[in-house]
Amino acid sequence: MNEADSLRALRDRIDALDRQIQTLISERARCAQQVGAIKQAAGATGNFYRPEREAQVLRRVLETNPGPLSNEEMARLFREIMSACLALEEPLRIAFLGPEGTFTQAAALKHFGKSIHSIPLRAIDEVFREVEAGSADYGVVPVENSTEGVVNHTLDMFLQSPLRICGEVQIRINHHLITRAAELPAIRRIYSHRQSLAQCREWLDANLPRVEQIEVSSNGEAALRVRDEADAAAIAGQCAADIYQLPTLVRNIEDEPNNTTRFLIIGTQPIAPSGDDKTALLVASLNRPGALFNLLEPLARNKVSMNRIESRPSRRGMWDYVFFIDLDGHAQDEPVASTLTELREQASLFRVLGSYPKGVL
Numbered sequence: 001m002n003e004a005d006s007l008r009a010l011r012d013r014i015d016a017l018d019r020q021i022q023t024l025i026s027e028r029a030r031c032a033q034q035v036g037a038i039k040q041a042a043g044a045t046g047n048f049y050r051p052e053r054e055a056q057v058l059r060r061v062l063e064t065n066p067g068p069l070s071n072e073e074m075a076r077l078f079r080e081i082m083s084a085c086l087a088l089e090e091p092l093r094i095a096f097l098g099p100e101g102t103f104t105q106a107a108a109l110k111h112f113g114k115s116i117h118s119i120p121l122r123a124i125d126e127v128f129r130e131v132e133a134g135s136a137d138y139g140v141v142p143v144e145n146s147t148e149g150v151v152n153h154t155l156d157m158f159l160q161s162p163l164r165i166c167g168e169v170q171i172r173i174n175h176h177l178i179t180r181a182a183e184l185p186a187i188r189r190i191y192s193h194r195q196s197l198a199q200c201r202e203w204l205d206a207n208l209p210r211v212e213q214i215e216v217s218s219n220g221e222a223a224l225r226v227r228d229e230a231d232a233a234a235i236a237g238q239c240a241a242d243i244y245q246l247p248t249l250v251r252n253i254e255d256e257p258n259n260t261t262r263f264l265i266i267g268t269q270p271i272a273p274s275g276d277d278k279t280a281l282l283v284a285s286l287n288r289p290g291a292l293f294n295l296l297e298p299l300a301r302n303k304v305s306m307n308r309i310e311s312r313p314s315r316r317g318m319w320d321y322v323f324f325i326d327l328d329g330h331a332q333d334e335p336v337a338s339t340l341t342e343l344r345e346q347a348s349l350f351r352v353l354g355s356y357p358k359g360v361l
């Protein structure tokens with residue numbers, strides 16, 4: 001066979017496979033519609049989103065991936081198929097820390113896929129309020145960064161909000177210097193979110209030491225400003241450069257090569273166990289000697305892994321603190337269930353913020 005014949009044969013084969021894929025995806029979508037009908041008949045109100053089931057589907061896709069596509073690419077394709085299937089009923093309304101072009105938007109799309117109705121908001125507390133009011137089904141907010149630590153504002157919101165944590169998603173953060181200026185010496189101001197400025201501190205000290213740094217509410221907002229100011233630069237991600245059609249002068253200026261941010265999915269719905277889950281708690285101990293030790297002792301005794309503990313002022317009085325604790329496992333599963341019963345007895349304040357599937361993608 002000559003080259004043209006080989007190409008034609010391969011393309012014929014691809015056409016035949018595409019027809020099969022299309023038939024199969026349509027069949028899958030009809031099954032998902034039937035699942036939706038069953039949920040509705042059983043009296044399900046609200047949305048049909050089931051994060052525990054989605055996590056199981058994605059985990060199986062990763063486990064059985066035969067290649068040559070990477071796990072990440074394969075999971076992304078299935079993520080979009082599920083997103084489109086779910087949207088057949090009604091697209092999820094997802095509020096996030098906007099404007100368009102923020103890493104939080106990238107996190108929302110990574111977690112829910114593109115078949116959603118996006119609601120960009122200007123502040124973390126607005127995202128909480130929109131979900132509390134029922135104007136959005138879920139919200140996406142940043143909670144911690146591998147270089148800069150926790151986003152206190154998000155943790156503090158749980159002190160006043162009844163919302164639950166329904167999921168998590170991580171994003172590798174690559175910061176770029178986005179500007180219409182042709183070279184570094186032409187830059188007079190740099191706009192970015194406080195966390196992003198901090199994540200690029202060494203690079204800024206070395207390359208733009210005397211340039212004014214201006215904190216704005218988000219990276220998307222920074223890029224928006226740079227659109228109208230030729231002698232300003234923004235530190236933001238590629239999505240912001242794309243959305244606002246701005247050139248990137250220097251790529252990857254973050255100090256830490258593995259700079260990653262974790263985001264929480266917040267909502268009202270309790271999530272069933274998926275087989276590989278986390279539980280987030282908000283607790284306070286009585287103000288007496290050994291109280292924190294007594295609080296945590298059941299975790300060690302029952303061999304429940306604690307992934308994280310953060311303390312924050314309780315806002316109930318001076319030097320009074322609450323603890324945000326992340327555990328391995330679901331609150332309904334042992335040994336977490338009985339450990340939580342013990343913990344509740346020791347604590348002066350105790351709330352399960354949510355059990356949810358560990359981030360898959």
Ligand SMILES: O=C(O)C(=O)C[C@]1(C(=O)O)C=C[C@@H](O)C=C1
Nearest residue numbers: 032035049050053054082085086
């Ligand atoms: O299994 C379900 O409950 C479905 O609704 C189907 C499906 C899917 O496409 O696989 C769609 C949406 C849910 O979030 C989970 C899974």
